[in-house]
Amino acid sequence: MYVILVYDIKSDEGGQKVLSKTFKTCKKYLSHIQNSVFEGELSNSQIVKLQYELNGIIRKDKDSIILFKSRNERWLEKDMWGVQEDKTSNFI
């Protein structure tokens, strides 16, 4: 299944650690395409695992995650403009 994941981590005390953990966890499963946006192809069981891991990291009263799932990437077109994210980067 083709997945787009977007996170929003509140930058307060403790936020940086949550952000770093969230980033690393997403990076294990997906490709980083913009600041807080990831995409990739995942099986249902990988999605469940990813959600389980992220649920243990984010603060439910402060942070949020949206996961868009499409059965078929063909149905999605993607336009990017402005600065392009370096897909091979491993920053943080």
Next chain:
Amino acid sequence: MYVILVYDIKSDEGGQKVLSKTFKTCKKYLSHIQNSVFEGELSNSQIVKLQYELNGIIRKDKDSIILFKSRNERWLEKDMWGVQEDKTSNFI
């Protein structure tokens, strides 16, 4: 066409103004669902107008925008967890 728009505005000198203009422009066309994420149903001509407006706002060497387009929203499922964005909010 169902559209997901995600922006990433560099927060440097001048960034706040770009962010505010980008937000307002996106808000004219789409619903705000997370910090820098919008979604909505747009015609092709609306997409062209939105892209034209945003291209006049963002700094191509610093900021970036991704537009995901799907012919049919039925092919996209959406999971949100953590804090939910108030869709009626008009902050900024």
